[in-house]
Amino acid sequence: MTYKVVVVDDHLLIAKAISSIIEGFSGFEVLYEAENGKVLMDKFKVRVNIPDIVLMDISMPIMNGFETTQWLTDNYPDIVVMALSVQDDDDSLIKMIKAGAKGYLHKNVHPTELEVALKNLVDKGMYFPAWATSKVFMNLSKKDERKTINEIKLSERELEFLSYVCTELTYKEIADRMCCSPRTVEGYRDALFEKLEIKTRVGLAMYAVKSHIYEIK
Structure with a gap:
């Protein structure tokens, strides 16, 4: 299967260079480049322009990466x-995750890691390098007004699912570990999204660590 990719970046030369690199990866095809979120929205009016993966710059005119990711x-x-940006500060990382990004890479990344990241996105649904993961978990120590585990009633199965969310297992592999169907696992996920007011798997993982459901080893 070939996965379709779109690169959103307001620097044309950089976007073209990224596209050229990705075209050399097996299993991936770049559909086009877009210079900001508004251009991407216009492209989406034609169904064949809708990709599987979007590589998103953050600082762009008219409609930036945060706004575009939230819209998607x-x-x-x-x-x-997946964010692909020159910015690696805590605020940008956390804001992109909250907007729904499933990955984050710095633009000076080696092409080999970019390929690994893309494969992880399609196989596991997410990819964050060690530096990004460290920043996310450090952020957990800061004040967070989200409901705590003591304020929300979670079932044993939901707690078990949360512990697996923090691993690299795919949802299908989690279903196998829990001896249930993938549809049942999706039910646990969706219920937790609603109960915890969270939109992404990364958000669930952050919650699990903060609530000591999953201990970092």
């Missing part, structure tokens, strides 16, 4: 968004 999350939740 709200309207095309099956599309996987």
